[in-house]
Amino acid sequence: MVAxxxxxxxxxxxxxxxxxxxDNGLExxxxxxxxxxxxxxxxxxxxxxxxxxxGKNGIAHLLxxxxxxxxxxxxxxxxxxxxxxxxxxxxxxTTYNETGYYxxxxxxxxxxxxxxxxxxxxxxxxxxEAFLKERDVVLEERMQRFETKAAPLFYETLNKLLWQDSAxxxxxxxxxxxxxxxxxxxxxxxYKRWYRPDNALxxxxxxxxxxxxxxxxxxxxxxxxxxxxxxxxxNQVLPPRQTDMFIKAKLVGVEQSRFVNYIRIEPNxxxxxxxxxxxxxxxxxxxxxxxxxxxxxxxxxxKLLGIDVGIAYDKDTGxxxxxxxxxxxxxxEASDIWKWIERAVEDGIAAFDADKLEKIKHQIxxxxxxxxxxxQDAARFVGGMLLAxxxxxxxxxxxxxxxxxxxxxxxxxxxxxxxxxxxxxxxxERAEQ
Amino acid sequence: xxxxxxxxxxxxxxxxIVVLGAGLFNHYFSxxxxxxxxxxxxxxxxxxxxVQQISSKDGYIHAYLMEEHSVPLVAISFGFEKAGRxxxxxxxxxxxxxxxxxxxxxxxxxxxxxxxxxxxxxxxGVDVSADRxxxxxxxxxxxxxxxxxxxxxxxxxxxxxxxxxxxxxxxLAVIRQQQKESPSYYLxxxxxxxxxxxxxxxxxxxxxxxxxxxxKREDIRAYLQKVMGKNNLHIxxxxxxxxxxxxDVLEEVFxxxxxxxxxxxxxxxxxxxxxxxxxxxxxxSAQSFVLxxxxxxxxxxKDFYPLYIADYIFGGSGFTSRLNKAVREKEGLTYGIYSxxxxxxxxxLWQIYFSATPENANKAVDIVADEYQRLYQxxxxxxxxxxxxxxxxxxxxxxFSSLVQIAEMxxxxxxxxxxxxxxxxxxxxxxxxxxxxxxxxxxxxxxxxLKNSDGARWFYVRGQKNKKNVVVVxxx
Numbered sequence: 007m008v009a010x011x012x013x014x015x016x017x018x019x020x021x022x023x024x025x026x027x028x029d030n031g032l033e034x035x036x037x038x039x040x041x042x043x044x045x046x047x048x049x050x051x052x053x054x055x056x057x058x059x060x061g062k063n064g065i066a067h068l069l070x071x072x073x074x075x076x077x078x079x080x081x082x083x084x085x086x087x088x089x090x091x092x093x094x095x096x097x098x099x100t101t102y103n104e105t106g107y108y109x110x111x112x113x114x115x116x117x118x119x120x121x122x123x124x125x126x127x128x129x130x131x132x133x134x135e136a137f138l139k140e141r142d143v144v145l146e147e148r149m150q151r152f153e154t155k156a157a158p159l160f161y162e163t164l165n166k167l168l169w170q171d172s173a174x175x176x177x178x179x180x181x182x183x184x185x186x187x188x189x190x191x192x193x194x195x196x197y198k199r200w201y202r203p204d205n206a207l208x209x210x211x212x213x214x215x216x217x218x219x220x221x222x223x224x225x226x227x228x229x230x231x232x233x234x235x236x237x238x239x240x241n242q243v244l245p246p247r248q249t250d251m252f253i254k255a256k257l258v259g260v261e262q263s264r265f266v267n268y269i270r271i272e273p274n275x276x277x278x279x280x281x282x283x284x285x286x287x288x289x290x291x292x293x294x295x296x297x298x299x300x301x302x303x304x305x306x307x308x309k310l311l312g313i314d315v316g317i318a319y320d321k322d323t324g325x326x327x328x329x330x331x332x333x334x335x336x337x338x339e340a341s342d343i344w345k346w347i348e349r350a351v352e353d354g355i356a357a358f359d360a361d362k363l364e365k366i367k368h369q370i371x372x373x374x375x376x377x378x379x380x381x382q383d384a385a386r387f388v389g390g391m392l393l394a395x396x397x398x399x400x401x402x403x404x405x406x407x408x409x410x411x412x413x414x415x416x417x418x419x420x421x422x423x424x425x426x427x428x429x430x431x432x433x434x435e436r437a438e439q
Numbered sequence: 440x441x442x443x444x445x446x447x448x449x450x451x452x453x454x455x456i457v458v459l460g461a462g463l464f465n466h467y468f469s470x471x472x473x474x475x476x477x478x479x480x481x482x483x484x485x486x487x488x489x490v491q492q493i494s495s496k497d498g499y500i501h502a503y504l505m506e507e508h509s510v511p512l513v514a515i516s517f518g519f520e521k522a523g524r525x526x527x528x529x530x531x532x533x534x535x536x537x538x539x540x541x542x543x544x545x546x547x548x549x550x551x552x553x554x555x556x557x558x559x560x561x562x563x564g565v566d567v568s569a570d571r572x573x574x575x576x577x578x579x580x581x582x583x584x585x586x587x588x589x590x591x592x593x594x595x596x597x598x599x600x601x602x603x604x605x606x607x608x609x610x611l612a613v614i615r616q617q618q619k620e621s622p623s624y625y626l627x628x629x630x631x632x633x634x635x636x637x638x639x640x641x642x643x644x645x646x647x648x649x650x651x652x653x654x655k656r657e658d659i660r661a662y663l664q665k666v667m668g669k670n671n672l673h674i675x676x677x678x679x680x681x682x683x684x685x686x687d688v689l690e691e692v693f694x695x696x697x698x699x700x701x702x703x704x705x706x707x708x709x710x711x712x713x714x715x716x717x718x719x720x721x722x723x724s725a726q727s728f729v730l731x732x733x734x735x736x737x738x739x740x741k742d743f744y745p746l747y748i749a750d751y752i753f754g755g756s757g758f759t760s761r762l763n764k765a766v767r768e769k770e771g772l773t774y775g776i777y778s779x780x781x782x783x784x785x786x787x788l789w790q791i792y793f794s795a796t797p798e799n800a801n802k803a804v805d806i807v808a809d810e811y812q813r814l815y816q817x818x819x820x821x822x823x824x825x826x827x828x829x830x831x832x833x834x835x836x837x838x839f840s841s842l843v844q845i846a847e848m849x850x851x852x853x854x855x856x857x858x859x860x861x862x863x864x865x866x867x868x869x870x871x872x873x874x875x876x877x878x879x880x881x882x883x884x885x886x887x888x889l890k891n892s893d894g895a896r897w898f899y900v901r902g903q904k905n906k907k908n909v910v911v912v913x914x915x
Contacts, residue, residue, distance in 0.1 A: 087759050381840055
C-alpha cells in the first residue's frame with residue numbers, strides 16, 4: 007500500500023490559489039495557469055431558487071436571464087454584442103443555492119470582461135419590454151427541459167416530496183404557473199437584495215498573476231459600495247416530518263423503467279469531512295463498472311443493468327444521498343429492487359476496509375491531477391470548494407485531506423445518512439401506449 | 440448689442456459647460472469598451488502554438504505534435520478514417536466496440552484494467568461516429584510506460600468476452616429505449632427515413648437487438664484488425680513530451696498495425712434538397728422540434744470562410760446572431776435557435792435547429808424564412824462582417840486552453856486536410872474575407888429561399904398544444 011500513496015510525486019501542491027477579500031466584501035480567488043493566454047472569469051452570487059419568495063418561484067432564474075438585457079451604461083444587447091465581438095465564450099446558470107456568470111476569453115480581453123461583469127453587478131436596468139420577452143423565453147426553457155420528456159418531471163416530483171414545505175422543494179426553473187405571474191418589480195427586488203459584492207465570489211483562472219489580478223479586481227470591483235447590511239435568509243429548510251414513502255408513477259413517453267431512492271440530509275448534519283467520506287463511499291459503491299454495487303448487482307447477480315450513487319450537500323441548505331437503478335427485468339417488483347440494493351449496500355459496508363479505502367482514495371487523487379490541465383475545471387473545483395467553506399490551504403492541499411480520511415470516518419458519515427428522517431423511493435414505470 | 444453680446448457670451452459659456460459636462464459624463468459614466476482595451480494592462484500579449492510534423496522511423500506513421508511542458512501530462516488523440524458506423528460490413532460492430540473495448544485486454548482482466556487505469560490516472564476513451572473510430576489517451580508523465588502498455592493491450596489484444604458482450608447488448612437496448620423518451624430522437628429518425636433513406640447514414644445509431652446479437656467476438660476482432668491501419672490513422676499529441684520521445688511512442692504504439700487498412704467504400708449519397716417536408720406527432724411532448732437541411736460547403740472549398748462568416752452572422756454566433764435576435768430576444772418564441780454547417784465523408788450540410796411550443800414554432804418558422812430572405816437579398820453589412828471577423832479572431836486562443844482539446848484539434852486538422860501550418864494561416868484567412876466575397880457566396884451557394892422544396896428540407900416533430908404532463912403519484 008505504501009507504493010500506492012507515493013505517486014504523482016512531481017506535483018508539489020495540487021493547485022496554487024491566491025485568495026483575498028475586498029473592503030466591500032467581495033471574495034476573490036486566483037488560480038494561475040500559464041499554458042495559453044486565456045482566462046476564465048467566474049462570478050458566483052450566493053443565491054438561487056431557494057431564495058425565490060413564495061408564489062414567485064422562478065424569479066432567481068429569470069433574473070439570471072435579465073442580467074444580459076442591459077444596464078444604465080451598457081444598454082440593450084450591448085453586453086452580448088461586446089462579448090461576441092471580443093471573442094468571449096459566456097453564459098450563466100442558476101441552481102437552488104448559487105447563480106453563476108462566466109466569461110472565458112483571451113487574456114488581453116479580461117479587463118473588458120471585468121468591467122462588464124462589475125457594471126451589471128450594480129447598474130442593471132430592466133425594461134418592461136425585455137422583462138416580458140425574457141419571461142416568455144424562460145417559459146420556453148421550462149417547457150424544453152420539463153414538458154418534452156417524462157423523467158425530469160418525475161425527479162422534480164420526488165424533490166418536492168423530499169423537501170416538503172421548505173423552499174428547497176421549489177424547482178429552480180420555477181413552475182409554469184408562478185413564472186406567468188412574475189412581475190418586473192420581483193426581479194428588481196431580488197437583484198437589490200442578493201446581487202452585491204459581499205454576497206459574491208469571483209474566481210479568475212488562467213494566464214494571470216495574482217498581483218495583476220488584485221490590481222484589476224480593485225480597479226473594477228473595488229468601487230462598488232455596500233450600503234445596507236446583507237439580510238441573510240432564515241428558515242429556508244424547515245424541520246423534517248418523518249416520512250418513508252414509496253411512490254409509483256406511470257407517464258406517457260417513458261420507455262424504460264427506473265428506480266430512485268432519495269435520502270434527505272438536514273442542514274449542518276454533515277461537516278466537510280463527512281461529505282468527502284460520503285463521496286468516497288459513493289465512488290466505492292458505484293463510481294465505475296468495477297465498483298462494489300455495480301459488480302454485485304449488474305455483473306454478478308445480473309438483477310440490474312445500471313446503478314448510480316451520489317451525494318450532493320451544502321451545509322446551509324442540506325443535501326441528498328441518492329441511488330438510481332435500472333432493473334434488468336421490467337417485470338421486477340419495485341419493492342424488490344430496493345431490497346436487492348439494500349442487501350448489497352449492507353454487504354458493501356461490511357466488506358469496506360482500509361485496503362479498499364486506499365484504493366478509492368487513490369482513484370480520486372489521480373483525477374485531481376487533471377485539474378492542472380484545464381483552467382475551467384480548476385475554477386469550478388476551487389469555486390465549489392470555497393462556497394462549501396473550505397479554507398484556501400485545504401483546497402491547495404486537498405490531496406492531504408483525502409489521504410487523512412479513515413474507515414471510521416466513512417462509517418460515521420454513513421450512519422448520519424441512515425439517521426435521515428425523510429426517505430423517498432420512487433419507481434417510474436413504462437406506460438402502455 | 441452689449442446686452443446681446445452678453446447673452447451670446449453667456450450662451451457660449453453655458454454650452455461650454457454642457458460640452459465639458461458631456462465630456463466628463465462620457466468619461467465617467469459611459470461605457471467605452473475600446474478605451475478599456477486600449478489602456479489595458481494585459482494588452483499585446485501574444486502566443487504562437489508551434490505544430491511539429493513527426494513520423495515514426497519506418498516513415499509509415501505520422502502525427503502532429505504540440506509540446507507543452509508546464510504540466511506533467513500528455514494527451515494523445517487518434518482516429519481511423521472510414522472505420523465508422525456507416526462503413527460497417529455488419530451493423531452494430533461500432534457501438535459494441537465502443538461499449539466493450541475496455542472490458543479487459545491482454546494480460547489485464549476487465550477488473551484489473553479498469554483499476555490500473557484509475558490508480559495510475561490513465562484515461563482512455565473510445566468513440567465511434569458515422570465516419571470514424573476514434574480513441575483518446577491521457578496520462579501523467581510519470582506513468583508513461585504503464586499508459587503505453589495499457590493502450591497497446593487495448594488496441595491489439597482486446598478480450599471481447601461473451602459475458603461482457605451480452606451485458607453490453609442489454610445496456611445498449613436500455614440506452615436505445617431511453618433515447619425514445621426524447622423528441623429529438625424522433626426528429627433524427629424522421630431525417631434518417633426521409634433524407635438518408637437506405638444509405639448507411641440513415642441507420643439508427645444503436646442497431647436493433649437482432650443485429651447486435653448477430654455480431655460475434657470473431658466478427659469484432661476480424662473487423663478491427665482490418666480497419667485499423669497506418670494509412671487511415673490520424674494522430675494528435677500534446678503535452679509534456681518532446682519530439683524524440685513522441686516519435687518513439689508512435690513506433691511503439693502504432694507499429695503493430697497493418698500498413699494498409701481494408702476499408703469499405705461508402706455508398707454514394709445523393710442528397711435531395713427539393714423533396715417535400717416531413718413530420719411526425721409525438722404525444723408526450725409539449726414542444727415541437729424543428730430542423731432545416733440545405734446544401735453545405737466542403738471544408739477546403741474556396742468559399743468556406745465567406746460562407747462560415749455568413750452563417751455566423753445569421754445563426755451561428757449564439758446570442759447576437761440575427762436568428763437569435765429575431766426569434767428569441769425580440770419575440771420570446773424559443774429558448775434558443777442555431778444554424779451551423781456540418782461536414783462528413785458523404786455529405787456537407789447547412790442546418791437550422793430549434794424547439795418551441797407548437798404555436799410558437801409555426802411563428803418562428805415564418806420569421807426564419809423572412810430573416811433568410813433579408814440575408815439572401817441584401818447580404819450582410821460591413822459592420823456585421825467586421826464584428827464577426829473580430830469575434831472569430833479574438834476567440835482563437837481559447838482552443839489552446841487544454842491539452843486534451845489541443846490533441847483533438849491536431850487530429851482533426853489532419854482529418855480535414857488543413858495542413859500543419861493551419862494555425863498560422865487561419866487568422867489571415869479570416870482577416871482577408873471581404874464583404875463582396877461573403878455576399879457573392881450567399882447568392883451563389885445558398886438556397887434562394889428557405890421555402891420547402893426549393894433547396895431547403897424541413898422536418899417537424901409536432902408536440903401537443905397545451906399539453907400538461909402531470910405526475911400522478913401512487914403511494915404503496
